[in-house]
Amino acid sequence: MQHSAKHIADRIRLMITTKQFQVGEMLPSTRELGKQLGASFHTVRKAYQQLADEGLIESEQGRGFLVRQQSTTLDKSERLELAAEKFQMLLEELIGYGLDESEVEAIFEEQISFMEWPDRIQSIATVGETIELAKLLSDSIKNQIGVKSSVIKSADYDDLVRYDALFVPIYLVNEFRNLSDAIRLLPVVFHYDADVLLSIIDRSGIEAIGLVTAEEDSIPKIIDELKTLIKFEGAFVAGATYGKSLPLFVRNTDLIVYTPASARLVEAKIPEKSRIKLEYIISEKSAEMIRAELWDQ
Structure with a gap:
């Protein structure tokens, strides 16, 4: 569009x-x-x-x-003058389409009610099983669609209700159905970047893949997904960063796959040829839905 x-x-x-x-x-x-x-x-x-x-x-x-600032520098009289000018142009156009006074008034009131959504969507969070996984999805939404969001664990139920809208992985949506009356739920379909997966598969002769994350709890989810997607017959070893240290296995592992949350440490200590960063890609349908919610209305 x-x-x-x-x-x-x-x-x-x-x-x-x-x-x-x-x-x-x-x-x-x-x-x-x-x-x-x-x-x-x-x-x-x-x-x-x-x-x-x-x-x-x-x-x-x-x-x-x-x-620079949250509101325009125009003073009240300038804002009213600008609004009157825009309304005048719109009214002339609507009258040209044959609308009468009552119809224009009805449309105006209807649109005012539709435009309540910006007051509600002042805060958006991306949900994940861990903060690291939520950040992985949040970064992808920001990079592809230009919408920024906070990150939150799906288990932190009390904190979820502080937000006006939630980006929720499609497989977690049912867990939050009871919140849909108070919070706008935006289901997101996504997958790993195909180029990243192909880069892993193309490494011939690899006997072991090492996974480095920033959180231990992210490991089972990511390994299960990678095993399903790439059908790797070798071994997986995994560990989380600790302070400024990488897991010891990275010294003896053919290839290191790592998350953005662990990127600074991994990229400082592992040669580029021996590492691949994981990234999500938002499906086009999900991207269109988010744009419609936050850009196109």
Whole structure:
């Protein structure tokens, strides 16, 4: 779906106002957001420049655009004047379609009720069996779709209710059905990056694969998934990082597969040719659903 600069600016302005983007946070690069939305980076840059002119964001040399403040610098009279101008243009268009006063009023009230959702979705979390697995999914959603979220363990039930919406792995959705009246549940279908899996399979002569995670509890889930997907006939060894130390087995293992949460330590100590980082890919249907919820309305 193509987005105009105005549409992108309107959506980001709303996401800033509702604190989905926080003050001081860097916005996605123009190329990154353009790719996520199917728009040119020129269009995104035009949208960013409009928001910069309003005082919401500012450009930092060599970094990109960051959120400067949560609301526009326009004073009340300027905001009202801008709103009146936009309403006038919209009313003229609706009258041109033959709508009368009562119909326009009914549509306005209906749309006002629909637009209650930004007030609710001010906080979003991604759920996982461990914080590490939740972060793996959260990072993928941010990288592919441009939507940021906190991370939370599925077992931390009392903390879940603090959020307005939850990104939930499809296989965990039934566990949270009782929350659906109070929290918007957004099921997510995802899989491991196929290129990553192929890289593992293509390593001929490998007798053992080592898995490095940041949390011990992540290990059984990841190993079960990899065994199912790649049909590896050799041995798996696994362990979690401890402080600044890697598990001892990494010295004698043919290939190290690791999670993003353990990446800093693994990448500092293991040669690139001997390691592969795990990443999730969000299904296109899930990506479309998230965009529809948070970008396209």
